[in-house]
Structures are given as C-alpha cells and as structure tokens.
Amino acid sequence: MKITRIIEQAVPIDSNIRNAYIDFSKMDVSVVAIETDVFRNGKPVIGYGFNSNGRYAPSGLLRDRFIPRLRDASAEQILNDAGDNLDPHRIRTVLMTGEKPGGHGERSTAVGVIDMAVWDIVAKVLDQPLYRVLADRYRGGEIDEKVFVYAAGGYYQPDKGLSELQEEMRSYLDMGYSVVKMKIGGDTLDEDLRRIEAVLEVVGNGRNLAVDANGRFDEETALAYAAALEPYNLFWYEEPVEPLDYELHAAVAKAYSPPLATGENLFSMQDARNLIRHGGLRADRDWLQFDCALSYGLVEYLDIVWMLEENGWSRRNCIPHGGHQLSLNIAAGLGLGGNESYPGVFQPFGGFADDMPVENSYVALPDVPGIGFEAKSELYKVLQSVAS
Numbered sequence: 001m002k003i004t005r006i007i008e009q010a011v012p013i014d015s016n017i018r019n020a021y022i023d024f025s026k027m028d029v030s031v032v033a034i035e036t037d038v039f040r041n042g043k044p045v046i047g048y049g050f051n052s053n054g055r056y057a058p059s060g061l062l063r064d065r066f067i068p069r070l071r072d073a074s075a076e077q078i079l080n081d082a083g084d085n086l087d088p089h090r091i092r093t094v095l096m097t098g099e100k101p102g103g104h105g106e107r108s109t110a111v112g113v114i115d116m117a118v119w120d121i122v123a124k125v126l127d128q129p130l131y132r133v134l135a136d137r138y139r140g141g142e143i144d145e146k147v148f149v150y151a152a153g154g155y156y157q158p159d160k161g162l163s164e165l166q167e168e169m170r171s172y173l174d175m176g177y178s179v180v181k182m183k184i185g186g187d188t189l190d191e192d193l194r195r196i197e198a199v200l201e202v203v204g205n206g207r208n209l210a211v212d213a214n215g216r217f218d219e220e221t222a223l224a225y226a227a228a229l230e231p232y233n234l235f236w237y238e239e240p241v242e243p244l245d246y247e248l249h250a251a252v253a254k255a256y257s258p259p260l261a262t263g264e265n266l267f268s269m270q271d272a273r274n275l276i277r278h279g280g281l282r283a284d285r286d287w288l289q290f291d292c293a294l295s296y297g298l299v300e301y302l303d304i305v306w307m308l309e310e311n312g313w314s315r316r317n318c319i320p321h322g323g324h325q326l327s328l329n330i331a332a333g334l335g336l337g338g339n340e341s342y343p344g345v346f347q348p349f350g351g352f353a354d355d356m357p358v359e360n361s362y363v364a365l366p367d368v369p370g371i372g373f374e375a376k377s378e379l380y381k382v383l384q385s386v387a388s
Helices: 059-072 088-095 106-125 130-138 162-175 189-203 219-232 246-255 269-278 298-310 325-334 377-387
Strands: 003-012 028-040 043-050 146-152 180-183 209-212 236-238 260-262 339-341 362-364
Touching: 003 059, 003 377, 028 059, 028 106, 028 377, 043 106, 043 377, 059 088, 059 106, 088 106, 088 298, 106 130, 106 298, 130 325, 146 325, 162 180, 162 189, 180 189, 189 209, 189 219, 219 236, 219 246, 246 260, 246 269, 269 298, 298 325, 325 339
Parallel strands: 146 180, 146 339, 180 209, 209 236, 236 260
Antiparallel strands: 003 028, 028 043, 146 362
C-alpha cells in the first residue's frame, strides 16, 4: 500500500456570526485529501480531513512541515505490520518527529487534519464505518446505535433580536433537537439574561438550554454570571473563563453548583490532564469538550480518554466540540456522552448524514465505509473539489 498524492486547500467559512470573542467573517478551514493506490469499487481510496471551526486553516504548517514528513516517510513508518493499511499511531510519530513538546496551538490543528484523513482511509480500506472499526479495536465491538446531539447556535448577528433568536431555536426543535445552545458574553449581563429567558420560552426549561461564554470573562464577570444563571438550572454553563486558567475555573466551579463544560480549546492530553487535576471540575456533573480534530487527532483523543478513566472520569462525560462526523463516529464507537451539532451554521462542514434525522436529540450513523463524508452530499462536493 502506498500514499500516491496529498493535497491541501484552504476553504472559507464566510459567516457574519460572532460569539463573545470573535466574528467568523474571515474564518477558513484546511481541507486535506490523501489518495492511495488501494482500490475499492473501481476507485482509489481517498481519505479526507478538515479542521474544526474556530481555528483558522493551518495551511503553512501543513504544506511546510507535516505533509512533507508524511510524503517522505517509508512504508515501515506509516503502515501496519501486515503492510496492507495505514497505522495512525505510527503516522502520528512521523508527523511529530522534530517537534518539541509543549506549545499545543496551531500545530495540533494541522496534525489533526491529517489524522482525520488517515482514519478515513483506514476504515475505507477495511470497508467498514469508522465507528465499527473503533468499537472493534477499543471497546470489544460494542457500538452506540444512536448518539446524543445538541444544536449549537444562538450567535450574535446584525439585526438579530429576541424574536429572531426565538425563531432560530424553534427551527432546531422542529429538526428534532430537544437541547440547544446559545452564546453569552457578547453583550451585557442584563441583555444576555433577556436573551436566555426568551429562549427558555421556546425550549421549556433550563435543562434544554446550554450557554457558552467562549472563555470571555474575568473572575468578577464569570462569578456574576454564575450567580445569575444558577436559578435557571441550565444544561451547562460553558467556558466561562480563559481555558488555561485552571485556578480561576476552579473558583467558578466552587461558586456554581449546576454543570459546567469546558475543554474545546485544550489541545493535548497534558493540558486535559491539568484541567482534571486543577480546574475544580466535578466528575458527577461536568462535561468535557475536547475536540479531536483540533487536538492532534484521534490518536491523541484516545490518550485523553484513557487518562480520564485513570482519574475516575467516565468517557460519558465527553461531548466533543466541533459538530463534525469524525467526533460522531468516535462517540458511537468509543461510547462518549454525545456530540455537538451545527444544523444552522458552518455549513457544509457542520451536521451529519443527509438521510439520518435527529429524533429527540439523538441521531444514528450511516452504514458507509470510512467517516461517512460521502453520505453528506454538500460536504462531499467540497471535499471532491479539493481532490480533483
């Protein structure tokens, strides 16, 4: 087996939405296509990968460092012992050769893009959905037939008032979601509370609503929001403070009894472990949102899962950020607590297979080899355009 071609292209997201920290008007993602000399159904097996929203396309890192390392690697360095498929763990070693430890920023995103494409190939060569491959390798064959998903939205947009926000949330309920998420921290506390109460009129109660501050708050503001939010008993209060300020996060956890969620901006097992050690999180209620596509990929995510279990946490506490099909496969194959979904934004990268409806905030996965990109038609058009 050989890799015959690797292509990278930056693709714009083009969106006028914003959260508490950034707008997405100039945001883009890197799409990678890796072609092999293995044929299935008369066509070469091609694996696709892209980075999650919220981080810009790491094109320079991919083209200058990581893609050349993969191209230059020997068969023994990237294939399994049988020589008939890629070995993601060995490829991870190749990609990180010459890289110093620490500094898990844009580099982790670049490696994660390649890792996604590699796992897509691994499953396609085996002619199996990735979730089945993962279940067989790491969970004794057990698969979650359906995965919990929530609808992430509620962004700040020009001319978007309370009625427009309510209509957005109604649309998610109509799609089959029972849990939704909205942004906070981009306005005053009083205005955000009005927005929250407007959404609660639509979704019914706080257990159907999560809120996300995107790490915006200082201690005073985070605690003020915590005190104001607690009576609503929300599904979670997400990323109230800077992701790496574990001491401050612990202070919020001490003051706020309902569930917290964080982790989407921590990009390594070591950072995840420090969060568990020092962030004040509670394994009986809090949620962890590590995103494999931003965190060196699934190989690193497996290390995170095993670390969590060694520290008394369940993998069911994990609901990854990103809303992409790789995390959905991981959730089904490894038995996570669910996955984020972007039914209204970040298209065509957000969302799942075209013919898999969401019912009561659960979705099934298609029986399609690989990650399943081919079952999401608009996304597959983009991926094919990169590979052509």
